[in-house]
Amino acid sequence: MATATLPQAQPKDTFPINGTDYIEFYCGNAKQAAHFYRTAFGFRWAAYRGPETGVRDRASYLLEQGKVRFVLTSPLGPEGPIAEHIHRHGDGVKDLAFWVDDVREAWRKAVDRGAKSAAEPHIRTDEHGEIVTAAIHTYGETIHSLVERRNYRGLFMPGFVAVEPRYNPVPVGLQYVDHCVGNVELGKMNEWVKFYETVLGFYNLLSFDDKTISTEYSALMSKVMSNGNGRIKFPINEPAAGRKKSQIEEYLDFYRGPGVQHIAMATDDIVGTVAALRDRGIDFLRVPGSYYDTVLDRVGKIDEDLGPLRDLGILIDRDDEGYLLQVFTKPVEDRPTLFYEIIQRKGAKSFGAGNFKALFEALEREQALRGNL
Ligand code: FE2
Numbered sequence: 001m002a003t004a005t006l007p008q009a010q011p012k013d014t015f016p017i018n019g020t021d022y023i024e025f026y027c028g029n030a031k032q033a034a035h036f037y038r039t040a041f042g043f044r045w046a047a048y049r050g051p052e053t054g055v056r057d058r059a060s061y062l063l064e065q066g067k068v069r070f071v072l073t074s075p076l077g078p079e080g081p082i083a084e085h086i087h088r089h090g091d092g093v094k095d096l097a098f099w100v101d102d103v104r105e106a107w108r109k110a111v112d113r114g115a116k117s118a119a120e121p122h123i124r125t126d127e128h129g130e131i132v133t134a135a136i137h138t139y140g141e142t143i144h145s146l147v148e149r150r151n152y153r154g155l156f157m158p159g160f161v162a163v164e165p166r167y168n169p170v171p172v173g174l175q176y177v178d179h180c181v182g183n184v185e186l187g188k189m190n191e192w193v194k195f196y197e198t199v200l201g202f203y204n205l206l207s208f209d210d211k212t213i214s215t216e217y218s219a220l221m222s223k224v225m226s227n228g229n230g231r232i233k234f235p236i237n238e239p240a241a242g243r244k245k246s247q248i249e250e251y252l253d254f255y256r257g258p259g260v261q262h263i264a265m266a267t268d269d270i271v272g273t274v275a276a277l278r279d280r281g282i283d284f285l286r287v288p289g290s291y292y293d294t295v296l297d298r299v300g301k302i303d304e305d306l307g308p309l310r311d312l313g314i315l316i317d318r319d320d321e322g323y324l325l326q327v328f329t330k331p332v333e334d335r336p337t338l339f340y341e342i343i344q345r346k347g348a349k350s351f352g353a354g355n356f357k358a359l360f361e362a363l364e365r366e367q368a369l370r371g372n373l
Contacts, residue, residue, distance in 0.1 A: 013228025015109065015201030017098045020177050020232060021147040022062075022069040022156075023263065024095035026085045030074035033091065034061040036332075037070060040280045042172035047160040051076070055159055058082060062156050066175035068265055069156075071095075085141060090335040093260035095135070096180055097145035098232070106146050107134035113199045118143045128154030136199075139184050139192050139236075140258035144200075172276040178264040178343050179224075179233035179351070183251045185258060189221055189238035196225040196234065205233065210240035212353055215360045220248045224351060235351065237261065247363050250372045254335040262328070264341035270325045271304065274312045274342055283330040285366065286313045287358040298354060299323055303346070317354040322347015328359065336370060 027033045037043045043063035050059035057080060060073040073094075075082035085094060100106045104121045111117050118135035125131075132148040147157075155162050184192050196202035202225040210219040219240035226233050239246035251261055267273040278284065292310040296302070299318040304325070309316065314327045325344040331337055343352075352359075367373040 013201055015106065015199070015228065017100055017200075017227050017229070017232060019067075019099050020069075020180075021097040021099035021145070021149075022071050022095075023093060023177070023180070024060075024071040024073055024097065024145075025091060026082050026089075026094045027072055027074055027091040028086050030059055030061050030072040033072045034063060037063050037072070038167070038169055040282050041065070041277065042169055042174065042280075043068075043070065044168060044171070045163055045165050047156050048163050049160045053159060053161050060160070062160055065171050066173075068174055068177055088256050089141070089259060090255070090337060091333045092255060092338055093142060093180075093263070095143050095145050096138075096234075096260070097147055100146050100148060101150060103132040103134050103146045103148040107136070110136050110146075110199050114195075115199045119145075124158040126154060126158035128152055128158075131157050138195070139182050139188075140255075142182070142259055169280075170276075172280075173267045173269050173273040174265045174342075175268065176266050178266040178341075178345070179235060180263050181222075181235045181237060181261045183237050183248050183255075183258055183261040185252060186239050186249075188258070189223060189236050192236050193223050193225060196236075200227065202227050202232075202234070206350065208353060208356075212356065215242075215357060215364060220246055244364075244373050245367070247360065247367060250336055250367055250370075253372075255337045260338060262339045262341050264326075264343050266343050266345065268344060270314055270327070270342060270344035271308045271312065274314060274327055275308075277329075277342070278312065284313050285328045285330060285359065285362045287315065287355075287362050291315070291358050315352060315355040315359065317348065317350070317352040319348045319350040321349055324348040324350070324352060326352050326355065330366065336367070336372070 043065045046064045047062035049055050060071050063070045107121050115136040118137050121134040123130050123132050129152040131152045135143045135145040205226040206224040208222040210221050219242040220237050221240050222235050222237045224235040237248050239248035295316050299316045314325050323346050327342050329340045331339045
């Protein structure tokens with residue numbers, strides 16, 4: 001069963017992080033990916049960086065919705081780390097960036113505690129002030145940039161210019177990043193748990209063993225790490241032995257290593273958000289209709305009518321503090337790698353463990369269709 005390892009007493013915050021600053025994706029064609037995220041997910045294109053703004057080797061699109069900030073970046077040639085990243089991993093998440101007060105201090109502390117540096121502190125300026133950034137490595141080729149904004153008054157960062165596009169699809173109600181999940185290799189979960197604990201001052205909020213998260217075929221283990229102020233939550237998954245290939249192994253095979261598996265974005269109207277996403281062409285995982293015949297016996301009374309939840313395939317789970325509603329998209333690339341979760345929390349602080357079985361069986365049906373189970 002899920003066990004809350006440190007439910008009340010959180011240790012002192014030894015690595016203060018204000019929150020997620022942005023999530024950067026490396027993708028083969030950022031211009032077209034930006035169109036997808038705007039059209040289908042309702043993001044607003046806010047700023048651009050590329051040859052027209054004096055940046056020679058890449059083009060980047062800053063997209064925003066609520067507090068969610070995505071940067072989509074493509075290389076402008078076949079050489080260099082961005083092109084190599086895409087060649088190996090396909091489109092995927094490169095950077096889960098943290099907003100901190102003092103980058104030099106944070107980077108020094110992280111490196112002293114054993115983090116591998118990906119970029120030393122670096123100042124960039126424009127007419128709006130200065131930004132300080134640095135970066136450290138985490139699992140696979142993923143990094144955490146550290147971003148200091150206290151002396152910057154501009155929209156995002158030097159190099160980016162604001163855009164005012166004529167095409168502005170209506171937002172779908174996404175508000176903030178609830179959690180970002182990483183998949184790591186068999187036997188590596190606890191190593192990364194320790195990294196987040198010792199280097200970044202995170203603590204283990206919840207753990208799921210392979211008995212909680214198993215189906216007839218495959219299993220996985222997961223530990224949810226939270227930063228000191230609770231604004232950043234990173235569940236870390238590793239595959240566990242099962243009769244067939246775990247969904248985590250499928251991810252690792254196609255991403256060619258560890259990486260970000262899904263990003264959960266919060267809404268306060270999941271029915272409205274998911275209906276809009278579905279109308280705009282986003283495909284969601286479906287559990288069998290029979291799930292809804294018994295779900296209220298498990299979770300008790302909820303505010304929502306069951307009909308629309310059933311129609312949209314939205315799942316329900318409850319913990320001691322309340323309940324949550326959640327649904328998962330199918331992968332958003334041709335490789336079965338990154339997907340999204342849409343979540344609405346009504347008190348619950350957990351991650352939907354009661355849905356894992358139904359959900360993973362749905363995932364395995366998709367995996368079997370791809371010939372990877
Ligand atoms: Fe999740």
